[in-house]
Amino acid sequence: MKVGLFIPCYVDQFYPDVAISTLELLEKFDVDVEYPMNQTCCGQPMANSGYEIYGKGSADLFNKNFSKYEIIVSPSGSCALHAKEHILANGGPKIYELCEFLTDVLQIGAIDSSFPYKVGLHASCHGLRGLRLAKPSEIVGPDFNKPLSLLEKVKDIEVVALERKDECCGFGGTFAVFEEAVSVSMGNDRIEDHRSHGVEIITAADMSCLMHLEGLLSRQKSPIKVMHIAEILNGNFPKTNVNNDLK
């Protein structure tokens, strides 16, 4: 089984460590993974802004790059969902977000990493409600949470319960700019939920939410840091010191 790795455009450019962690993590589980060099973007930024038509070029490119694989894995629920619904809807490879690939396809047992921090898990909406990575709070039924089940395999980690466990952070692609006031207000409310529960590291299966929250945290000079779930599962530690006064 050869797996094609799809790295979202902004992760490629601004968060290479997230992509490296994803790759290393997959390699640790002996996945035969390769990264097609001509990839760019799934086209979601254009499509969600109402310009599906201008996302067509990247959708075609996506197909060209990935049609030879049976399986595509991406460290983003949002991009995976977009590709699934708008590029691969009529067949082609099966695309998985990283966490669901680890839990559903590889069905991994143990994870050999330790992360001695208080972690808040942000439930990114497209992964949650689009790919059903966990049971959304609106839905009635048996509880499950794939990203959480993976974090629970990490040693020394403390995953903190939040007040609103799956409210949107307010990123929403170009929403973050065109509805700046609401977007920032939503992000700040999410941060407050994490802060008031003593979270040191906010993690998620989507870097876009974290980029938005990180932008707010950094401007506010908050000691809270963000890390993609792939980094934690891969055994990375925070790059800068976190505020251990809380401990």
Place this chain on the structure above:
Amino acid sequence: MKPITTHAQAAEEFLKDGERSHWHDDTLWHVRTKRDTAAQKLPEWEQLRTLASQIKDHVLSNLDTLLIQFEENAIKNGIEVLWAKDAQEHNNHIYRILQENQVKKLVKSKSILTEECGLNHFLEDKGYDVVDTDLGERIIQFNKQVPSHIVMPAIHLKKKEIGEIFHQHLGTEEGADDPKYLTEAARQHLRQKFVQAHAAITGVNFGIAETGGFVVCTNEGNADMGTHLADIHIACMGIEKLIPRAADLGVYLRLLARSATGQSITNYTSHFHRPRKDKKMYLILVDNGRTDQLGREDFRNSLKCIRCGACMNTCPIYRRSSGFSYHATVPGPIGSILSPGMDLKKHSTLPFASTLCGSCSDVCPVKINIHEQLYKWRQVITKEGPAQNSKKWAMRFGGKVMSKPRLFDFMGKMARKSLSISPRGMVYNGLNVWGKQRDLPDAPNDSFKDWYRKNRKNGK
């Protein structure tokens, strides 16, 4: 012409008062959690939602024949049935009924349809005093406002503000804001209006094709008191409010109140079948754009809505921008997929007032795919709506770059380079909306692609 206020502008204004916006958010979130508690008590909740959605699918596919069946049975029962193709016809029907029956005073229980049709203004212009008898609606009527929420019309007002409004209009003690005291004052005031009314207008929650009867749900019993005391009952119903059989009603009644407020059922669920002896009952069936919406394949199932308001309570944008920011009769997520069908230009910013988080679709008791329809309206608006040239060019440019890998790599490198060498003041200028309250991510030297080329088999 007054410029159209965008949702974003109105929301920004609302958010300036941080204390109020947080209070508004918390208040509605509380209703959402009550809904969750109620829904979780029914293990069959998801089955009910599916069933409710399927029954409405059937209704929408057979609306023509079901409406005729409904009309026939209603007429057999002695109800006078009228059809209105738009708001104007609806209002004219009511005016004519009032004239013919020499009605002087009338009361009205909650009906979002009459809001949609602008009935109050229409009748006030003709010299009628329309008294809304739903407590929340009476409050905003005193305050010369429209509902900010379809189930809780005065949810934007705090207790203290309601006390002030009552002090002005009902002569309650200045500064008094005890809900029990204020409700009693409203009760006494409304009792007078009920007793004097010749006609009572109500909405309709469910029309039942099989029986020709209809059901009105309220928590205050004001629809019942109005219709029982008045000689004339005028019920206004959107044509999509139909269900096929009385047996289907239970599905919706179990979902409606739980979704709306977390109650297991509304306090009053009143079944109307025929006028009482020597009294009159009118039923106005209103289209007002509904058949147009039915004809839009992508948007037709927005007509399944039973007006529970759960999508508003769950929507993180609605909670932080309030109903008024939508400038539409039905605000929030469901309003944002209904309103563009009524007036695309006026409501063109509404489908963008969402992160597409999908909570609205998951909370919806009739499983309307609200967030997917928001996405689809966006595609329509960029083609047929008001021009947004800068956005269009940006997206076109972005699309171009993303379709050419080498151009993308080059542009990415340039962007990272310029971000890392530019002084902060240059990066965070007035044009950088992202950067008003947020920092940009650090720009690394190498992209992942650069790293991969160096570290994995020379980029296999």
